[in-house]
Amino acid sequence: MADVAAEAHVSVKTVSRVVNHEPGVRPDTAERVRAVIERLGFRRHDGARLMRQGRTFTIALVVEDLANPFYSQVGAAVEREARIRQHQLITASAEGSPSRERAVIEALVNRRVDGIVVVPADESASSDAVLEASHTPIVYMDRPVRGTPRDTILSDNHGGIRSAVEHLVAHGHRNIAFYGDDPAFWTARQRRDAFVTTQQSLGLPTTPRVSMGPHSPASVHESLSQWTTGPEPITAVITGNNRITLAALLALRELRLPLSLVGYDDFELAALIDPPVTVVHQDPAAMGQKAAQQLFARLLGDESQAQTVVMPTRLIVRASGVRRGTPIR
């Protein structure tokens, strides 16, 4: 900027004015400055600019794994919200490790990002003190965190599972198995608990047919072959997330069992499986958008109490939930 100023025989401040389209510069002066800028290939250094202004126009998203479709849809939505507000998005993967998450968040705070959206690895609020001290707004997504109350966007796990169970019951099922993810995850526990209470409230047999993960096709395979043989054999399966749905589909196909299935999380090819898979759909893009909007509301000065938003789920009925005579292919 100093170079431009010297070349155009003006002060740096005038160059600054021209660059930022501030008023108070005579058109011919501005034109001269612009010409020099063009000739010298000058570009404003936004780092310096933002430092002076005390904001970074940057928000961050911390997730477990950006390659997981759930998170990548969240990421796309958050980035979109950021972009239309002239902000940039830093994405970071914590790979499910609370310590790495902590390190990542602290690095982001050190960079003075204006705000952070986090899908927390656990409930331990490990960075609470840092966030508190730095006044960095944060929005939690998908899972709540203990400690200081903060904005949290959740999905209606209970309602989702209930709709799955009810759907199966409506099609005559009474013996249903549930495959959930690692109970270390809050969502996995939520869905499991929702399954158990819904079963009870509908007066279904309470033989415990709940298997928590992590799951592989093999682990599903094993318990399936048990539960389909003993007394009161199961006729349907509910899976607790997209990865487990995949594992269950593989296991069911191998075993050639004519079981019904309702999966949690929609997936792109659900309609192309034979039979098409009925799923509980939670909308990651909507959740990400909501989280970003909440964050920007805070950035604009919203000082109201932290709120928890529960986003609805929707049962997408295809065909795998009806009572069946033929196995999944």
Added chain:
Amino acid sequence: MADVAAEAHVSVKTVSRVVNHEPGVRPDTAERVRAVIERLGFRRHDGARLMRQGRTFTIALVVEDLANPFYSQVGAAVEREARIRQHQLITASAEGSPSRERAVIEALVNRRVDGIVVVPADESASSDAVLEASHTPIVYMDRPVRGTPRDTILSDNHGGIRSAVEHLVAHGHRNIAFYGDDPAFWTARQRRDAFVTTQQSLGLPTTPRVSMGPHSPASVHESLSQWTTGPEPITAVITGNNRITLAALLALRELRLPLSLVGYDDFELAALIDPPVTVVHQDPAAMGQKAAQQLFARLLGDESQAQTVVMPTRLIVRASGVRRGTPIR
């Protein structure tokens, strides 16, 4: 930092030394400083730090749509490479618009990101001058760009298509249709051309059965019903990317046609379709990793000539490529 210095009765420079674990501070002084830092909740301002040092320890990734599995896998890989080198990653979507891509890239250059990986929207090298002037290293991915030669990571489109055609021919097919994406995309044209030349070199009938997109299930449906009825009806289909594979699967199922299929791009549930879908697999994670590694090599001072790397593809043989008597379900 000044506050900490005052409180600990040292200079800011000493605080700086403590914060950065620089030598030359007596242990008791350092301890005193650390205590004050802790008490005041001081955090180093990395923006100021990096400005002083002239680097940002940030790289950027510009893609079309972060929610597309291909790009999200690329993103995860690039982020990983960045993280292990203590860099952060800014992701931005250009939504396929060259003008938006240009704006995004210029914003990133203004932020002085250390380098950029781009999946370019078109071949026009629209930001060439800016990149040249700012000396920002850039690596192009998936598609080449005209203008100044730059590092480029491509996928072996020709080899991939050839392996698909050869696979089908080996299973007795001679009349094959190709569905490609919008020819505005370089990759779409590449794959189309590869299809045509491979057909010629293998001495197959050269009746033109090439349909370029954008494609919907309906558009595929329409030409399929033509090409399966006239003389020399097709017995197999090759699709030019994951979205078209999806459209073709839907169309084939509706039409109940016993055609064989080889898709471009692997997808998570390819093994679960009936029959399991044979695909040409290009490895987005490997491409992203390679691109990031190339970028970091430049950041470390590699001044060698720009190079183009072509990543191999791999045919994943499942069952949809064999000659069939029953339609896809």
Added chain:
DNA sequence: TGCGGGCATGACAGCGTTGTCTGACCACCG
């Protein structure tokens, strides 16, 4: 006792901007 050398620490400038304040100049008015 004087001096060289190493160690701990500090003063200061500068990274590239922008906010604030001051000043020069001109036109207009009474």
Added chain:
DNA sequence: CGGTGGTCAGACAACGCTGTCATGCCCGCA
């Protein structure tokens, strides 16, 4: 002709940190 007010422009400090150089102190040694 002096005063007033508006327009355009520049000087300067500051954002928060770090690189460079200077300083002061203590130790050991001749």
